[in-house]
Amino acid sequence: MASKNSLMSWIDRRLPVTENLERHLTKHPVPSKVNFFYLFGALLMVVFMIQVITGIWLMMFYTNTEEGAFASVEYIMRDVEYGWLMRYMHSTGASAFFFLMYFHMFRGLLYGSYQKPKELVWLFGCFLLFLLMAEGFLGYVLPWGQMSYWAANVILSLFGAIPFIGESLQVWIQGDYVLSGATLSRFFALHVVVVPLLMIALVVFHIFALHEVGAGNPEGVDIEKYRDKTGMPLDGKPFHPYKTFGALPAIGIFFIVFFAIVYYAPTGGGYFIEKPNFEEANFLKTPEHIAPVWYYAPFYSILRAVTFGIPFLGITSKFLGFIIFAASIAILFIVPWLDRSKVQSIRYKGIFSKIAMIMFATSFITLGYLGTKPVNEIRTLIAQICTIFYFLPFILMPIYTKYEKTLEVPDRL
Amino acid sequence: MKKLIFLAFFISLFGYSAGENKCGELEKCFSFESSVHDRDSLQRGLGIYKNYCSSCHTLRYLRWNRLQRDLDIPETVLIDDLISNENIKTSDFVTFGLPEISPIGAPDLTLRTRVRGDDWIYTYLQTFYQDTSQATGSNNLVYPGTAMAHVLIGLQGTQELDSNGKLIRLSKGALEPEEFDSAMKDLVNFLAYASEPARIERERNGIYIILFFVVFTAVMWLLYREYK
Amino acid sequence: MQGKKAKHIHISEGMSLYTRDRSPFYWGYINIDGEVFKKSLKTDDKDEAIKLLTLWKDEILVEGKKVLAQKINVSAKKTLISNTKPIPKEKVNTTRRKALQITSSVVGAVTVAGFAVPFLSAWQPSERAKALGASVKYDLSKLEPGAMAVVEWRRTPIFIVHQTSEAIKNLPSLNQKVANPALEEGVSRTTNDKFSVVKGVCTHLSCAPKYHPEIEPKAWDEDWKGGFFCPCHGSKFDLAGRVYKNVPAPTNLEVPPHSFEGDTLIIGEA
Incomplete structure (x- = not known):
């Protein structure tokens, strides 16, 4: 024991291991009463690790050329031992990543996890969502199936809609006049190195910022207010073991669902891996119906809902669609400055905030459903209404949060 | 109340999706879900593929020896009856030396059931009918104007469309309708296997992984409760 | 106030x-x-x-x-x-706690090990590698006595020598000159005395030895009874691939796993 302590102090003198372990694990206070919404962060870490490790292994067998990409995926699926498992874990992991991310962020919206002083935590999180969307898009191109090719075509042609620079920007991104092997190679580099590195950095920032300002709780109570003699908040418990051991059963349940999908429904009924993607990319043959993977569907729906431009400003419907599509993600970034409420949690906010949250969630899910379906008139109309309902809660937020009647927040959890 | 409104809303949404399950000329494909766990069925399916499909269609991503292992085919049967070409090794892909892009446009079948779905292939195989306006002399309800001839005519017999667009049988084939139906199920099962050989192992072992994590959850739950 | x-x-x-x-x-x-x-x-x-x-x-x-x-x-x-929640529990069932700690650690270790299995197995040779590295068949009836065929197996040249009757007679007489005279299996170091099968890689520094079956004086050996000579550093081997004494190469030319089936030689399967 003595030697262990002297070893620890030798290390601590040079690298503050104990100090940081205490700061972030054994003495870091977390609210003693939270609900299941607060488990998604831990699960996201697990999924991120799954994606990184399976990704590295897939990279060992994948060929990033136009000629070899599709066959190399089948090589992984058939010839590499457990290659199919890596591939399905990676593809299912992508869906799980988004699923958890959406819940994690919705928790933030519900319980005001972006309010002062947590603005940076929220901002890093929004950047992570943006990077995750980019990562998913880049990764979906790699198998070089029909849907990889045509979905990428659709998204890249959006850049072409930007006035003046659009076309040359699109060619620059593609590295060719059409979507080709040149695009595939650079997307591979971005997917496996650049974006993951940025994501890791942002995850670190996200967590450090969170540990600086402290985790929230569904009541919106500031647990730092009352501390005992040791400095531990009265409504707080140390991160380890309370939070860590609390996450373990959640991880277990997550893995049950995750492996049930990996082993029994890896294509998710065509929503996780789409059917046309089992056919090699063919630039002469467009699939009958280009649908995004489910996790982009809400945003794709918004993109499609814009069927009109602003002619006298020279804005085409395609470009306006792109702007509104971009705005639907960008608006999340400024939420900390839109919310003027005195209270954090939806539990103590007024009726308007509650209606706004329901409106937002409903329109998001509806847009998601519509995004996977072919368009028709009624659907376009519903998508347009839902797009408005998606934005309204944010646009009106400064008004209703300021004037609505809030309940008194208790002092303690 | 809120939930009711949600529910009504979603039901109305799904209502608009009518007509999207269309299967060529048909309202809906015949429903069939492949299974890869009946080895006899897979072997019969392989037989049909070998006899009726393999002269035009390849299985470009499937190796002979994988097939041999998974379907439990004796070495002699594999080499003498199935490959029957001494230049082809058992580790080669099931292509019979056909070119990668078929001169008559017959697609590779390895991943076909994953692209089209089991239902579609199963229905497609059943719905050929006589049509003299076509170059091949036959047409298909699921894929009108298909370039593929009714190669299974000897097994199925001839069919014709009546004035209501329903299929009627003109002459008997070598197989009774039920036998033909079960033969097509075998074939789709085999093609589904070819599209993903790992599926056999996957569907067999998944339950153990899931059970393990049930135990994992239980133990971790107790641990969490202990420290709560 | x-x-x-x-x-x-x-x-x-x-x-x-x-x-x-x-x-x-x-x-x-x-x-x-x-x-x-x-x-x-x-x-x-x-x-x-x-x-x-x-x-x-x-x-x-x-x-x-x-x-x-x-x-x-x-x-x-x-x-x-x-009403005294903040007071820590004083009574902790330590046996139960210990048992749970051990159980969960074991479960955790099994989980990690379980995850490791597919990732480690994925590094095994794939089916493609196995197909490329599969055994190679060679029809011996085409090979005249005294001739040598080179067959590629796992990216290695394999020398197949059909020994002449003279060579078969000479091989035991070379026992004095070679470093490891004991003939494995038989005279040809294979299970078939007529055919030698060796990897065409010099055991010194991996050059390719040249086949010199002629029984005549050579620049490197006055009393040459046929064999392999490595031009890189002058290592000498007899027709069965046994290394001569006092040359750079330390060991005999390697014999790959092989078997004979009638007139067919199968390289890669013992």
């Missing part, structure tokens, strides 16, 4: 601050199940007062527990304890 009207600030259930007319300080009021405590907190800062009040309450609770432990009043203890 002086001159202002006395006020009462509610903090939480059974806990409040109040001011007194003639005191500059905040006073604390604590009510635990009907037992009332009051005292001046000796501060006029409200936040400070709230902190002190909370600390004081905890003190009372801890104190109360100690006092109660001596009292016989069971019912009072019950009510008070139910």
Whole structure:
């Protein structure tokens, strides 16, 4: 024991291991009463690790050329031992990543996890969502199936809609006049190195910022207010073991669902891996119906809902669609400055905030459903209404949060 | 109340999706879900593929020896009856030396059931009918104007469309309708296997992984409760 | 504070601050199940007062527990304890805790090991590698006596030599000249005396030895009985691939796994 302590102090003198372990694990206070919404962060870490490790292994067998990409995926699926498992874990992991991310962020919206002083935590999180969307898009191109090719075509042609620079920007991104092997190679580099590195950095920032300002709780109570003699908040418990051991059963349940999908429904009924993607990319043959993977569907729906431009400003419907599509993600970034409420949690906010949250969630899910379906008139109309309902809660937020009647927040959890 | 409104809303949404399950000329494909766990069925399916499909269609991503292992085919049967070409090794892909892009446009079948779905292939195989306006002399309800001839005519017999667009049988084939139906199920099962050989192992072992994590959850739950 | 009207600030259930007319300080009021405590907190800062009040309450609770432990009043203890959540549990079932720690550690280790299995197995040669590295067949009937064929197996040239009857006679006589005279299997170092099968890689520095079957004086050996000569560093091997003494190569040319099936040689399968 003595030697262990002297070893620890030798290390601590040079690298503050104990100090940081205490700061972030054994003495870091977390609210003693939270609900299941607060488990998604831990699960996201697990999924991120799954994606990184399976990704590295897939990279060992994948060929990033136009000629070899599709066959190399089948090589992984058939010839590499457990290659199919890596591939399905990676593809299912992508869906799980988004699923958890959406819940994690919705928790933030519900319980005001972006309010002062947590603005940076929220901002890093929004950047992570943006990077995750980019990562998913880049990764979906790699198998070089029909849907990889045509979905990428659709998204890249959006850049072409930007006035003046659009076309040359699109060619620059593609590295060719059409979507080709040149695009595939650079997307591979971005997917496996650049974006993951940025994501890791942002995850670190996200967590450090969170540990600086402290985790929230569904009541919106500031647990730092009352501390005992040791400095531990009265409504707080140390991160380890309370939070860590609390996450373990959640991880277990997550893995049950995750492996049930990996082993029994890896294509998710065509929503996780789409059917046309089992056919090699063919630039002469467009699939009958280009649908995004489910996790982009809400945003794709918004993109499609814009069927009109602003002619006298020279804005085409395609470009306006792109702007509104971009705005639907960008608006999340400024939420900390839109919310003027005195209270954090939806539990103590007024009726308007509650209606706004329901409106937002409903329109998001509806847009998601519509995004996977072919368009028709009624659907376009519903998508347009839902797009408005998606934005309204944010646009009106400064008004209703300021004037609505809030309940008194208790002092303690 | 809120939930009711949600529910009504979603039901109305799904209502608009009518007509999207269309299967060529048909309202809906015949429903069939492949299974890869009946080895006899897979072997019969392989037989049909070998006899009726393999002269035009390849299985470009499937190796002979994988097939041999998974379907439990004796070495002699594999080499003498199935490959029957001494230049082809058992580790080669099931292509019979056909070119990668078929001169008559017959697609590779390895991943076909994953692209089209089991239902579609199963229905497609059943719905050929006589049509003299076509170059091949036959047409298909699921894929009108298909370039593929009714190669299974000897097994199925001839069919014709009546004035209501329903299929009627003109002459008997070598197989009774039920036998033909079960033969097509075998074939789709085999093609589904070819599209993903790992599926056999996957569907067999998944339950153990899931059970393990049930135990994992239980133990971790107790641990969490202990420290709560 | 002086001159202002006395006020009462509610903090939480059974806990409040109040001011007194003639005191500059905040006073604390604590009510635990009907037992009332009051005292001046000796501060006029409200936040400070709230902190002190909370600390004081905890003190009372801890104190109360100690006092109660001596009292016989069971019912009072019950009510008070139910309100003393912040006090850490003193009774921990250590056996149960230990058992759970061990069980969960084992489960955790099994999980990690389980995850490792597919990732480690994926590094095994794939089916493609196995197909490329599969055994190679060679029809020996085409090979004349004295001729050598080179067959590629796992990216290695394999020399197949059909020994002449003269060579078969000569091989045992070379036992004096070679470093490891014992003939494995038979005269040809294979299970078939007529054919030698060796890897065409010099055991010195991996050059490719040249085949010189002629029995005639050579620049490197006056008394050459046929064999392999490596042009890189002058290593000499006899026709069965045995290395001569006093050459750079340390060992005989390697014999790959092989088997004979009638006229067919199978390289790669013993």
